[in-house]
Amino acid sequence: MELPLKINSIATFTEDMFFDLCQANSQLLLERDKEGNIIVMAPTGSDTGFYNSDINGQIWLWNRHSKAGYVFDSSAGFTLPDGSVRSPDVSWIAxxxxxAISETDRFKFAPICPDLVVEVVSVNDxxxxxxxxMEEYLSNGCKLGWLIDRxxxxxxxxxxNGSTETKVGKDTKLSGEDLLVGLMVDLHF
Structure with a gap:
């Protein structure tokens, strides 16, 4: 569940101010949309956290062998080109x-849209x-996105390229396609 705080008419947060707000309130998962609204994300249930970890682990294991990029969990925030700050459940960057990102920028909300983003539907979503x-990620340069509704x-x-497809069924597996070559993620529905 998301709770948007519409404070952009009261105050404007610079990138550094928003980062500092998040650090001072590390018990909260905060995102910012392109209009500057701060969104408080509710923690997921333990079962969703376990499922997210499984998806992250499968991508991480593939990446450990391929050394093609970097895998992130939902604690990582990224500043997208439209100015929003998002924290996908799982993400990967080539x-x-x-x-190519400076070390200084890596220690904050790196100014980049991940190549792969994964969002897992939780009970309250x-x-x-x-x-x-997901459309927002694509419009900011994401190359492949998976929205998983278990x-x-x-x-x-x-x-x-803007196209979408839907896969249904208990034996569903997702391919990294030509972006994460050789990756197959078993969704364990």
Missing amino acids: RERWE NLSDLKRK YNKTAYIYHG
């Missing part, structure tokens, strides 16, 4: 893109809101 969020055994796949 090695050459990540290594609104599917329509998450679909809009309650309905459905995966929505978003491609950088």
Whole structure:
């Protein structure tokens, strides 16, 4: 569940101010949309956290062998080109893109949109809101996005060219396609 705080009419947070706010309130998961609204994200249930870790682990293991990039969990925030700051459940950035970012920028909310973003629907999430969020990632340069709804055994796949596809069923596996070559993630529906 998301709770937007509409404070952009009261105060404008610079990038550094928003980062400092997040650090001072590390018990909260905060995001910022492109309008400057701060969004308080509710913690997921333990079961969703376990599922997120499984997806992250499969991508991490593939990446450990391929050494193609860097894998991040939901504690990592990224400043997208539209100015929003987002923290996908799982994300991956190609090695050459990540290594082009200065060390100083890496210690804050790195100014980059991940190449792969994964969002997992939790009990309190609104599917329509998450679909809009996936479109936001794509419009900011994401090349591949997976929105995983395990309650309905459905995966929505978003491609950088704007096309989408839906996979349904308990034996669903997702491919890294030509971006994360050789990656197959078993969704264990």
